[in-house]
Amino acid sequence: AQKVTQAQTEISVVEKEDVTLDCVYETRDTTYYLFWYKQPPSGELVFLIRRNSFDEQNEISGRYSWNFQKSTSSFNFTITASQVVDSAVYFCALSEDSGAGSYQLTFGKGTKLSVIP
């Protein structure tokens, strides 16, 4: 069965500090997809990034960067020079390629990030 673990429940940083959110996953499939979503206080989940299991290239997008390592089953997310607007709950999620056309997402419990001015 697939599982996603976000060990950090809450993180507080001072504005402009860098912060890394950890995600460890478990799956028996060789083809799978990893996602990060952001949930601000309004409640709507906002898609940030998707990574395929066969693409280990790390990515930087503005202040965001992602580090995908299959060897350690980790997909970590770093925010550089954090801002107050980054305060939210961040979820890591996993989708296996079941072959039945199901896109079911398995989420971690989330990490609440508070950026203090």
Added chain:
Amino acid sequence: DAGVTQSPTHLIKTRGQHVTLRCSPISGHKSVSWYQQVLGQGPQFIFQYYEKEERGRGNFPDRFSARQFPNYSSELNVNALLLGDSALYLCASSPGGGRRTQYFGPGTRLTVL
């Protein structure tokens, strides 16, 4: 383009009642999924529909049911409500056909008294 829309925004019901939640996907998206998010937890998968057919079902009791209409909108029905059904219900849409990134709506906050 409009994102995923859900109605109603908030809902208060009493135990034993029935509720229907509605979702309209992003234009052109053919797959709709439903998730339940209890306070302080990550969303839990309930159903996925693609082209009006059920493609996945999570570990929820038969009191939960859903359907997708020809215009790809969807309804989630919950019968015999329990206090534990109080949660944020999220709808997500994706294009389908292998394009699996899901885009979420604002959710419906259900409170069962």
